[in-house]
Amino acid sequence: MADALFESLLRLGDNALILGHRVSEWCGHAPVLEEDIALANTALDLLGQTNLWLEYAGEVEGKGRSADDLAFLRDAWDFRNVLLVELPNGDFGQTILRQYLYDQFNLMNLEALKGSTDTRVSEIAEKAAKEAAYHVERSRGTVVGLGDGTEESHRRMQDALNILYPYALELFITDEVDAEMAKAGIIPDPKSLEDTYLAAVGATISEATLELPQAHFGHRGSGRDGRMHTEHLGHILTQMQWLQRAYPGQSW
Amino acid sequence: MYAQMVKSTGTGVKSLDEMEPEERAFQEKVDADIRIEARDWMPEGYRKTLIRQIGQHAHSEIVGQLPEGNWITRAPTLERKMILLAKVQDEAGHGLYLYSAAETLGVTRDEMTEMLLSGKMKYSSIFNYPTLTWADIGAVGWLVDGAAIMNQVPLQRTSYGPYSRAMIRICKEESFHQRQGYDIMMKMAKGSEAQKRMAQDALNRFWYPSLMMFGPSDANSVHSEQSMAWKIKINSNDELRRKFVDQTVPQAEYLGLTVPDDTLAWNEEKGGYDFAEPDWDEFFDVLKGAGPANHDRLEARKTAWDDGAWVRDGLTAHAEKKRTAKVAAE
Ligand SMILES: [Fe+2]
Ligand SMILES: [Fe+2]
Numbered sequence: 088m089a090d091a092l093f094e095s096l097l098r099l100g101d102n103a104l105i106l107g108h109r110v111s112e113w114c115g116h117a118p119v120l121e122e123d124i125a126l127a128n129t130a131l132d133l134l135g136q137t138n139l140w141l142e143y144a145g146e147v148e149g150k151g152r153s154a155d156d157l158a159f160l161r162d163a164w165d166f167r168n169v170l171l172v173e174l175p176n177g178d179f180g181q182t183i184l185r186q187y188l189y190d191q192f193n194l195m196n197l198e199a200l201k202g203s204t205d206t207r208v209s210e211i212a213e214k215a216a217k218e219a220a221y222h223v224e225r226s227r228g229t230v231v232g233l234g235d236g237t238e239e240s241h242r243r244m245q246d247a248l249n250i251l252y253p254y255a256l257e258l259f260i261t262d263e264v265d266a267e268m269a270k271a272g273i274i275p276d277p278k279s280l281e282d283t284y285l286a287a288v289g290a291t292i293s294e295a296t297l298e299l300p301q302a303h304f305g306h307r308g309s310g311r312d313g314r315m316h317t318e319h320l321g322h323i324l325t326q327m328q329w330l331q332r333a334y335p336g337q338s339w
Numbered sequence: 340m341y342a343q344m345v346k347s348t349g350t351g352v353k354s355l356d357e358m359e360p361e362e363r364a365f366q367e368k369v370d371a372d373i374r375i376e377a378r379d380w381m382p383e384g385y386r387k388t389l390i391r392q393i394g395q396h397a398h399s400e401i402v403g404q405l406p407e408g409n410w411i412t413r414a415p416t417l418e419r420k421m422i423l424l425a426k427v428q429d430e431a432g433h434g435l436y437l438y439s440a441a442e443t444l445g446v447t448r449d450e451m452t453e454m455l456l457s458g459k460m461k462y463s464s465i466f467n468y469p470t471l472t473w474a475d476i477g478a479v480g481w482l483v484d485g486a487a488i489m490n491q492v493p494l495q496r497t498s499y500g501p502y503s504r505a506m507i508r509i510c511k512e513e514s515f516h517q518r519q520g521y522d523i524m525m526k527m528a529k530g531s532e533a534q535k536r537m538a539q540d541a542l543n544r545f546w547y548p549s550l551m552m553f554g555p556s557d558a559n560s561v562h563s564e565q566s567m568a569w570k571i572k573i574n575s576n577d578e579l580r581r582k583f584v585d586q587t588v589p590q591a592e593y594l595g596l597t598v599p600d601d602t603l604a605w606n607e608e609k610g611g612y613d614f615a616e617p618d619w620d621e622f623f624d625v626l627k628g629a630g631p632a633n634h635d636r637l638e639a640r641k642t643a644w645d646d647g648a649w650v651r652d653g654l655t656a657h658a659e660k661k662r663t664a665k666v667a668a669e
Contacts, residue, residue, distance in 0.1 A: 111411045111420075114427050115404035116639060118647020120435055120448075123404065127428035134421050141417075155416050179650050232657040233650065240653025330415040330473055337531055339415040339473070339523075 091267040092205075093147045094167065095274050097157070098311055100140030101168035104158055106189055107133030108323055109176055118179050125225060129186065132218040139211045159331040163320045169310045171254040173320045180233055180240070181247040187226035188255040191287055194219040195280045204272035227291050234295025241296065248292065249300050255288070256304040262312055341399035341463045341487060343554040343626070345392040345562065352568045369570050374500035377443035385569050388562075389499055390444050390451075391460070392571060397437035398455045398462040400430045402636050406470045407479060415473060422519050423476060429512045436508055440501040456641050464625045467633040468548050474527045474537035475545070480520015482542075482549040482587065488513045489583045490553065493573035502571070521590065528594040535595075542591065543599045547617040553580040555619060585611045 111130040117123040141154035152160075172189060176182045197219050200212035233240040259281045269276035292299050308314025330339070355363055361380050368375065375381055404427050411427065414420035438448040454460040465483055470476060491513065495506045527538035554560060554576040566572035591598050600615045625633065 108412060111424055114408035114411055114424070115401075115431075116408075116643045118643065118650035120401070120431055120438070122647075122650075123431045124428055124435070127424055127431065131421055131424050131428070134417060134424070138417050138421075158417055159415075179647065229654070233653045235660065236653025236655075236657040237649070239649045240656070243649065326412045329413055334531065334533055337415075337534060339419055339526055339530075 088267065088271065089147055089149070091264045092273060093144055094264045095268050096140050096144035096147060097165075097167040100137050100144055100154075100157070101166050102172055102189070102193075103133045103140065104137040105166070105168045105320070105323060106172035106186075107131075107137060108327055109172065109174075110182070110186070112176055113182065122179070126182075129222055129225075132215075132222065136211070136215045136218070139215070143207055143211065155331075159328045163316055163324060164313055166316065166320060166324075167311055167313055168320075169254070169257045170306075170315065170317050171251065171257060173310070173317050173323065174251070174254065175319060177247065177250070178243060180243040181250065183226055183229045183233070184244060184247045185251055187223070187230045187291065188251060188288065190219060190223040190226050191291075192255075192258050192280070192284055194223045195284055195287075196275070196277070199275040199280065202272075203274065208273060230291060231295045234292070234297045244295065245297050248297055252300055253302040253304050256302065257306075257309050257311070258284070260304060260309045260311060264312075341490070341552070342392045342395040343461075343463060343552065345388060345395060345566065352565050366568075369498045369568075372496070372498075372570075374503060375498050376500045384565070385571070386444050388566060388569070389502065389571055390441055390446050392566075393437050393441040393444075393502055393505075394446070394451045394454070394460050395462060397434050397441060397451065398460060399466060400434035400437060401455075402462045402466045402640060403430050403483075405636050405639055406466055406468070406632070407476060409470050410473060410476050413473070414476075419523070426480070426516050426519065429516065433505075433509045433512070436505040440499075440505045443501045452644060456637070456644060458628075458637075461626065462636075463552060464622060465548050465552050466636060467625050467630050468544065469632045471544075472537045472541060474524070474534070474541035477520050477523030477527060477538065478541035478545040480516050480518075481524050481590070482520075482545050483552070484513050484516040484520060485587060486549050486552040486583055488517060489579050489586070490574075496570075496573065498570035524594055524596075528596055538594070539596050542596050546599050547621075550580055550583070550614075550617045551619075551622045551625075553577075553583065555622070556616065559619075581611055584614050588612055 107130045110126050110133065113123070113126045114130075115123060117126055137158065138154050141157045145152040145154060145157055171185060174181075174185065194216065197212045197216035201209050201216060203209040203212065230244065234244045235241070259277050261277050265274070265276050265278075268274035269279070289299060306315050310316050310320075353362075355366060358366060362382055365375070365379070365381060365385075368379075375385075407423060407427050407430075411420060411423055414423050438451065441451060442448060451460065455462065465486075470479065488510065491506050491510050495503055495510060497503045497506065524538055524541075527534040527541075530538075557563065557575045557577045560576055563572060563575060567575075588598055588603065602613065602615045604613050605611075606613045624630075628634070
């Protein structure tokens with residue numbers, strides 16, 4: 088049980104950590120000043136959520152690892168995030184669409200987690216859901232605006248959707264860990280969110296005048312169980328963990 | 340400072356008697372510390388100088404995101420990463436307040452951005468220095484934000500209302516930045532040998548560039564007199580530089596770091612430090628575009644602007660569609 092909870096908390100924390108890292112890469116490079124501010128804000132919220140999930144994961148594991156230990160001292164195979172969040176930022180359209188596809192899931196998941204039988208989980212979800220509600224409102228609005236904007240912005244958003252949509256479906260690739268958590272009422276089975284998620288995404292995509300591609304997540308193994316990652320994850324970690332690795336055991 | 344070499348367009352400072360009634364009324368208000376607002380009459384030179392000054396300051400906040408943004412993905416802990424992200428986000432916010440203040444003078448943010456990218460407008464020389472190690476992030480917060488505060492606190496009382504109000508909001512956040520930077524320096528200076536070395540190296544590289552932030556020495560600062568009469572410059576460059584040195588040297592001592600200036604000595608008589616001037620040739624070179632970071636900074640801003648064009652156009656087009664649909668429905 089503790090093992091499954093630890094795994095699940097890593098899934099939650101690592102998604103937030105890796106996506107937060109990607110979004111923070113935009114700092115100072117966004118298309119307009121308001122977006123610089125909004126993207127930094129999103130990254131900040133995600134890193135705050137990371138801290139809460141990983142701190143709890145460390146406690147559940149019981150080996151004295153802190154959130155920082157988990158973030159900075161694990162290698163790629165121990166990460167449990169979905170592939171979607173590792174993907175390079177691409178253009179702004181790809182970044183904001185990835186953000187929407189994640190935000191929509193994150194919000195639904197957090198709403199469900201508020202009812203967790205584990206009070207620590209429900210407390211974290213309570214706080215994070217407020218942030219996620221704001222994120223989804225923003226990313227959704229921008230996806231709609233760019234999809235239904237100019238010819239060029241429409242084309243770019245459709246290209247982004249074709250690349251990203253299959254990756255979004257990985258969010259619903261489940262295993263025995265999910266089953267165990269769902270049975271205990273701690274974390275809902277992602278499959279139970281799938282229909283409402285697909286309906287919400289479908290509505291957004293049609294409002295954005297875009298077309299959902301025929302797609303499925305075709306890889307065997309997933310970032311969620313650590314059997315699959317993209318090559319990008321290693322490069323993210325190379326950057327993120329560099330100081331901690333080069334100067335081990337220091338206080339910063 | 341963030342606005343280091345702002346050309347004033349005035350042709351020498353006139354006395355009240357030499358002024359036309361409108362200008363005289365304006366100057367009397369300034370002298371009496373009554374704020375000038377956007378709708379008030381103002382001399383053309385005042386308006387133009389303010390656009391340059393506030394614009395340069397705004398650009399500095401924006402370009403200033405880059406040297407610190409350089410370390411966000413490599414920050415050593417989750418907490419440091421969040422603090423740095425929040426700081427860089429604040430700087431973008433400062434840019435926004437300042438552009439809005441400048442816009443009240445009849446220039447748009449987009450126009451100012453174009454002038455930055457074409458090199459017609461400048462940003463502070465300090466952001467052309469690279470951040471090479473994590474200690475540089477500490478040094479930037481401690482020294483660069485420290486120098487910024489030194490200049491901006493008096494500007495809260497500047498004569499132009501929107502500028503003064505922007506400064507009041509900004510100053511509150513800058514003091515957090517400085518404390519956070521000093522806190523990084525503290526950890527490094529009291530840390531391992533390698534961390535101490537990084538901290539000393541950061542101070543070595545950022546000391547003189549920070550002194551340059553206040554602009555050339557008064558003897559070479561040709562445009563100060565008119566700006567001071569207009570109260571858009573409150574203290575002289577040398578005066579602020581001295582204050583900064585007096586404040587910073589004891590902080591460096593507390594860290595156990597050595598200020599890279601052999602001539603530095605307490606002067607009992609004047610109640611302040613004697614210190615070496617920065618290399619002003621370097622300053623003018625950097626301002627003109629020398630150094631690799633200068634090229635990188637402008638390229639980064641140009642790329643952001645050019646690559647973002649389709650996004651700005653797309654969102655504008657969408658807003659326009661929605662507006663027309665709403666009108667049609669009414
Ligand atoms: Fe600032
Ligand atoms: Fe600052």
